[in-house]
Amino acid sequence: MFPEILTIASIRNAYAKGATPLDLAEEIITRRHAATDPAIFILPVADDALRAAARDLMAGPRDLPLWGIPYVAKDNIDVAGLPTTAGCPAYAYHPAVDATVIARLRAAGALLVGKTNLDQFATGLNGTRSPHGAPRSVFNADYVSGGSSSGSAVAVASGVASFGLGTDTAGSGRVPAAFNNLVGIKPTPGLVPNTGVVPACRSVDVVTVFAGCVADGVAVRAVMEGVDTGDGFTRAAQPVGIRPNPRIGVLAGGEREFYGNSGYEALYDAAIARAKALGATIVPFDYAPFREAAALLYDGPWVAERLAAVDSFYASNAADFDPTVGAIIGGAGRYSAVDAFNGRYRLEELRAQVAPVWEAVDLLLLPTSPTIYSVADMLADPVTKNSHFGRYTNFANLLGYAAIAVPAGITPDGLPGGVTLIGPGFSDDGLAAFAAALHESAACGMGRDTAAAIPALDTSAIPKGMIPIAVVGAHLTGMPLNHQLTDAGGRLLRETTTDPAYRLYALDGTVPPKPGLVRAADGAAIKVEIWALPDAAFGRFVAAIPAPLGIGKLTLADGSAVSGFLCEAHALTTAKDITHFGGWRAYIASL
Template sequence: MTLPRILTLESLRTLYAAGTLTPLDVAEAVADRMEAWADPAVFITAVPRSDLAAAARALMERHPQPNSLPLWGVPFAVKDNIDVAGLPTTAACPAFAYRPDADAHVVARLKAAGALVTGKTNLDQFATGLNGTRSPYGAPRSVYSPEHISGGSSSGSAVAVAAGLAAFALGTDTAGSGRVPAAFNNLVGIKPTPGLLGTSGLVPACRSLDCISVFSACVADGLAVRRIAEGVDPADAFSRTIPPVALPRAPRFGVLTGAEREFFGDTETERLYEAAVERFASLGATPVPFDYAPLREIAALLYGGPWVAERLAAVEDFFAANADAFDPSVRAIVESAKGFSAVDAFRGRYRFEALKRRAEAIFADVDLLLLPSAPTTYTVAAMRDDPITLNSRLGLYTNFANLLGLAAIAVPAGFRADGLPAGVTLIGPGGSDDALGPFADALHRGAACGAGLDRAASFPAVAPPEPEGIPLAVVGAHLSGLPLNGQLRELGARLVGPARTAGDYRLYALPGTQPAKPGLLRDPNYEGPGLDIEVWTLAPAAFARFVAAIPAPLGIGRVTLADGRAVSGFLCEAYAVAGAEEITGYGGWRAYLARAGG
């Protein structure tokens, strides 16, 4: 049995459930594809075939039941400014390279869910660029044209997914690096609300704005991966719990008009944007023309204002001693930071706040925006001839999003007459990450352009949000992929997403429980970082049936979350933890199982 051309979570889970393939088979097949792929610039460091096979074997030994973890045996690639233990992190600068001992926070969460790292992917050096040509390791090309750019800075990550070398990949997105490459490779790009995914283990570009992003074949996969990767990161001061924001079933969406509608002469990409607007309107959404000018001015602040100084702050000591090791375009951008003073920083902040007020007025009239992911594309040769001007054009409709704390999902919009793909992006308020999903999925599905290299690829739909039920904080064996999770799913429970408890909770491994279960206790005299949990919702009748079946010493009480909300959740009677092993330090039940080999 051969692998599908484009890998999805559903296709892999189906093959695993049927016993047709094992993670070892997939590891070997992916290694074959990586060796055969014609573009050597995609990976900076590929995991050796023997190591990838060993990781698959180890997973099967620890978790022999197919699909027993949410990402059991799913291969993924990691942008090479994100740490993977044992593999070098270069940020596309050989002189900067180091070999981390620990995984980045998001990588650790994905590995714990059963995913297998295939390699570290190429990028615009220090994640500074939107085109993919600013790397000494070469310039990855669009999977649809060896002459055209892949988009950046997450160039290799996008190509890896589009070429079927990984089921998903991690990128980063500060100015559009998780959206532009998605457009140029017929993929979905998930750009979370800033702070939703922890960034410890990430080489920062602009630390206050950086987002770790997800490339996938379809919206359903990207959302699933994002939900597993997210969670408060104690080592990231910008990480936070972000309450979900709902969107109307028939939203008003902002569209470009007039002089602010700029495609730099690319009538084909403009045609595909117009088609996406019509497609969204046919689904019941209402297009609303809006003035893009304040967003364009905010976008200009990211590279033309004092925020560029944050790029120097990220590498200041290294840059002082190794300026010649930088790509010329990247060096010019980083050096430009020296021209800004503290006074300029405050003036920039004042200007931003004024523009932000105008942006808020836009969102008073619309629920979300529908914009081109990039207004056009370029050949590698053209980009190298004019690297600054053309790169700035690519970020025309992306650079503002993180400064405003917004969520975004980029999706394919179809193909130009010359056979190159283009994309559009839905942008919504911070916290609308899940709410954007059904709309983005409908737009992608309506474009009928498949995913990556497979223009006929099919994938599961993203269901509209269900009516709200009773929230339930799940601590242990009922977590996604663990032995008792089926009890929730049988009752029609819906996963809201990962969450974290307040800091005054302790966790214990209850002895003699089958399957193994933890006990959660609140201790007013204890102060820690909180514990990773999940919040599900159940309809009232289903909630009552579920609670009635819970055996002692567990029960349902009120659990306070890190964001201050109090929801129903699993708690344990105090007598049951006498003599039990305290596992609070692991940060949650799933992390305890992973480190204990369970």
């Protein structure tokens, strides 16, 4: 009834065929008890409590966006009625209210399965720094799961939950995705509130989503996002679009480092080739200033922010810390306030240094992690090998970027690897379409089911903070003025037609040639493309449209109305009626 990997689409399909959340709860209970990795959970929701929660959902409204969708939450995120430990039993406290993200998921109908294991106090990228044991990659139990959001990733990849919440300071919402063949959604810092989350570095932490596919991860993120007065770092979204055929920055030769892992290097090269086949322009760039920014997070004064998160507890309970975590947090004392300011100054200098890169590219394509290690190797050298995992992730939150990690395939030795698309702040929705296409092109399934069909991302939905516009002529895909849409961050939503009440004319003397669309009783259906532009870009775009063209309301074939190009009637006296072609593209092809 339910597939191995529990996507939102597959669960909804099962519900449509008569299954219930209670049926799914029973399936999850069975899977939990059969799980071969005992370190996934710190506190699973008790069997009877999970059944009761499913019954409550069945008694309430069923039109909620995540109704009956099961998930897990990293145990540094508050859930009312369950203790929060951050992977340290002595630290445990009992929150009276949910973290904001949990409250929003609860209101959306999502079903919590349990709280998951993590590198203690979210300090680590490997998953071994926990008194509850080390979760393992679902592909090989000898290898680390990635961290710090270890349990959440393994739960999703093994089919115990549909999605999992993690947190990401240096890559904790991305590295475990790579090691378990999952998608990791890392929002722009501030897009999703951290109220009720035990911080690692409060100024840069992000709540993240692990899912089998981009479509699911984006849907969950959309439920959680939005300003919350309890978190002074939250910000209202200011969407940045990504053009359909983006310019993608890739590592230049001197900055390629895979620590001897030829399998992961091959997966990265294959991902670049697939991105090019999907229409991207590949642009090598200098990663050095990004790498220096990344180093600030673990080799600079931001380490002191980790101590700020648990200062009083560390002062009285240093012996309760994992030895590696305690050494990292205890080492924060070597940084002064002067170091903190100098670190901030250097970060801003590096931000200025990388700015020209963003003039040449729309997004970056990087290895999520350059390599993977066995648990034994990690425990033998826990600091150096952990730092290898963050080589291409640590800078993203410091510089305020959005990122989506996607599977890149399976190496010859049977281990999954991944790549990450990184875009400017608030390009979260803009990244999604290309990330989904890149994942699908890898043909490696989801989680431990490498043959699973990947649910499609609905690209016709209008992203938050964007305005739809219908284009009919020179702005169509491949036409001379299409760049005005793509340069402004526009996103193609779909192709369609108007209702059969329009006439199309080739205007006289326009450069480049342009059509004029007018409403007419004796009209026909005319082909159009529906694009979405960021709010601010929409205003600039409309203001630049030359007469006799302008923007009015078009009626589409499905009866809906959308802003689109229309022409003043006086310009038609010398224009050629081309309505019978059914669209501008067909007319141009006839010339």
